[in-house]
Amino acid sequence: MSPLDAPVKRGGAGDGLPVLGAALARLDGVAKLEGSARFALDQPVEGLAHAVLLRATIAAGRVTRIDAAAAEAAPGVLAVLTPDNTAPLAAASSWTGAPPAQPQYRPLDAEIFHHGQQIAAVVAETLEQAQEAARLILVDYEAVPAITGLDDPRAGDGDPIDMLSKSWGDAAAALDKAAVRLTLEYRTPREFNMPIEPHGLIAQWDGEELTLWEPSQWLDGMARTYAEWFGLRFDQVRIVSPYIGGGFGSKALALPHGAVAAMAARQLGRPVKLALTRSQTFTGLGGRPATRQVLEIGATAGGRLLAIRQRGWNETSMNAVSVEPLGSVTGLMYALPNFDSRQNVVPVHTVQPGAKRAPGENPSAFGLESAIDELAHAVGQDPLALRLLNDAEHDHSSGKPWSTRKLREALAAGAVAFGWDRRDPMPRSMRDGHLLIGWGMAAGTYPVRRTAGEALVGILADGSVEVASSTADMGTGAHTILAQTAAEALGLPVERVQVRLGDSRLPRAPVTGGSQMAGLMTGAVHKAALAAREVLIGLALSDPRSPLRGTGANTLRLEGGMLVAPDGTAYDVSAVLKATGRERVEALRDTLAENRLKPEDHYRNFTTVSTMRAPTDGDYSMHSWCAHFVEVAVDEALQTIRLRRVVSAFDSGRLYNPKLAASQWKGGIVMGIGQALLEEGLVDHRHARLMNDNLGDYLLPTNADIPEIEVIDVGEPDPHASALGGKAVGELGIVGVAPAIANALFHATGKRLRSLPLTGQRLAEAG
Amino acid sequence: MMDFSYARPADLAAAGAALAAGGMALGGGTGLLDLAKLGVARPVAVVDLTRLPGLDAIQVSETEARIGALVKMSRLAAHPAMRAALPAVGQALLASASPQIRNMATIGGNLLQRTRCAYFRDAAVGSCNRRNPGSGCAAVGGVTRGHALLGVSPHCIATHPGDLAVALVAFDAVVETWSPNGQRLLSVHDFFLLPGATPGQEFALAPGEIVTGLRIPLAPVARQARYVKLRDRASYEFAAASLAAGMSLGVDGRIADLRLALGGVATIPWRARSVEAALIGEHPTPAAIAAAAALAMREAEPQPDNRHKLALVPALIERTLTDMVGEPA
């Protein structure tokens, strides 16, 4: 049977389930459409003062003097914070829990590591007063030459990150013997997360209690950082983050501007609001660092992979090590007997890079999946067939079996829906008038990460149910799937469930990142809901006032809001609670034990990533998989590249809500299209400064750039990956999009572009 | 942002007085407010022109279109008679900015929009001859993908960003202005000033002079004119290169009239007269078109980042004219 004949699974992996698995629209959708959803920065707070940041106009050197006299005298100004007049904070441990390298942290520092670094803050009665006063500050610098990026000769080769070194077999020997050998270099530029909701916060002190209204993908982790900075106990910090207007990885950590706002609020004894401007969103935090990777691939003349040797480099800031692991997908995707991967980080004068959707997997797949296409062309094979030929029956990096891997199914389903068999393999062979048409494909993967979660589920006397956790809903649908989970466990309609999230006073949750939230939080909510049901049934059976006690039953079912005895006697949940004099029953549960953790690991589990489990922790190697098929239309003379259609198939395990999963996949594809064709931080190499620090010049795709996208679900529940069978969704969709487009561009034009973005200019320059 | 005063005069005389006293004119504000937020414009007094009477009419006759300065971009783009008489205008407008901006922005303000040069738009950059005469040009040697190749001077390489103005230059529009000295009619060719040694002087307007409207002669060549805009992003981006083109053929099949103007590649909306001259009176054969199109960038002075436009612009002209020959009106 050819792979294209493989049966295509129709419908969702959640088919057949009444509540969990239903394609419900987002419960928070209406509030957002109406504008009634209140985001963190919308919080009305009495007596608010407004802070703005002043940024360095050099990229390297020192601030020698700040003259703030005029600013201090300006109307409405309450304070000007500078490196000279602010005391250092205590340094916080890292997100992994590693203790700080230095004891102190200066969010306003005279030493300059990058252009746009915050060096002072003005606090005033109004935002406009603060902005105007900030203009009056005079700054003297002592500048030194800056290292502007990976291509700067002074940047050198950087520092090896041994943790990322991977090897098995003997790649060097296998490459020497390989009949086909390719050496290929791929690059990705500095990319930025650019959520529409700005980063920022309102900080308010009440004695030694600090409250922060701040969008957060990780309330507990950020609360820990603030607590350590200001010498507070964890429970003295409260973060409230009702909704998040996009983060894509950039809102998981407390950032320097947050420290400044909290410092200012403490100094003034007044709540302070600080929101980054759009331009500051490019300099106040980093996105994906620029990367470069060289892949040496050895294969048989028939296209069977023999070895890959990889060398990778990513830029980092001068004062912190951030890694974008370029080898994360390289050795995983295919049957690869010999592998050797190393990576360096190269310090340059830029803001500390952060995490942008699928950090590591994304640029890693751009290299590998472009290279596989190049190999297919070199050996004269169809790129889909070459991938199937090299399919991995197990994970060669860990030696473990896959938990589930529906990559073959994704490739087959995508190919059929796309019509891949009608592709003429010759580059430049397909045309439509002036346009060259190209069909390209690539695979993608994202690991299943797991951390223990915690949730409280309460059943109330009015028959409603409350779910509570500090986890964040980034618009991805946490409110919705957690309501579905509780409703499913309790046999209730979803409308009865009220989900409260985004407040660090609620039961704990780990980072909403690494695409782990849905899997771990549905598990925690499910467990707490079943426990709450047991409490309720216990009460109904044993409380002398319970109307069900007389049935003599030793068990009850909970169905449609009714407690039902085996003899058919049924009472409304609210009737039972009222009769027994209860307002509610509830259960708080965590999943530490399931993750082989002890109660004393509780704090560490939720405030660091030190307990996050690798996809190979356990007996299996666990990953989500996907395959993208794209069509591009290229007008060579007019240097224009447009996408015409995208068909992608996904294995994310069980889908708790197919509609929301499809939205996430599509969102990842859209972001991948932007990455492939448009996004690039443009640096002026004379000054190490970013020139396109706004959304007019840093191009994100518009609706007009996005063609029809068809997504197909080929997953099935994975019992090893999570309590309820789901695997990673959120970051999967972007992985493999850029190489699929690059491959299509090659097919259209016969020109191979190995640097993102794939612009008409680069195409023209490729000759 | 600094405090500023705000006035909304009810007639031209009052507006003129407010502007003469140092006020800055406000149309839809999509450009001025943007620059004020960046600290590049520092208005002390803002004079809102949008309540001035009689400046929001669109009149299209057989021979001429008259457009008031306060007409919104979106309204002009949708005007049926205008679309029929000179389709390039509507096409240029619809390829500009976003629907929200077009609903706010006025035609007067659109003509007077400032360059998108990132070095101009960052008040912290010291060297910008346009903002700060005599201070130098930080763009030369910097990130110059979007900078001009035509009409540049050693003092400034900033690109004129507008789309509508390109169509106006192709079709010889006339700008109407008013100042306390009276009304003035000014050819659009004289309206936009080359940077030369004085890049700070972008428009041939006296201080306080108000743009009141446009007059566009409706030559037969206008009827089948078109506007083609190229860019990386399919929408909501300034032009990498654009072309307003109109062509009419005589009974002998030769080109009788030809109008070509370029956007996105020059310091002002750029009339490609050498290409026009090479083709007028000729048969529009592929060879003739290609040879003439190649002249468009002969005078170009590229930067390291924008050399790809040396080929792009002739290709755009060639393609557009070939299409027009193939699909006569």
Ligand SMILES: Cc1cc2nc3c(=O)[nH]c(=O)nc-3n(C[C@H](O)[C@H](O)[C@H](O)COP(=O)(O)OP(=O)(O)OC[C@H]3O[C@@H](n4cnc5c(N)ncnc54)[C@H](O)[C@@H]3O)c2cc1C
């Ligand atoms: C994100 C973005 C994208 C854009 N993309 C494009 C694009 O693709 N193509 C394009 O062509 N344009 C584009 N624009 C520019 C846009 O078209 C202009 O901002 C708009 O046309 C200006 O009109 P306005 O009425 O808002 O002008 P205002 O901002 O009110 O004024 C602009 C200038 O003209 C002066 N002024 C206004 N009216 C008069 C008058 N009657 N007499 C004398 N002086 C006057 C003002 O003092 C000011 O200096 C874009 C703008 C933005 C913000």
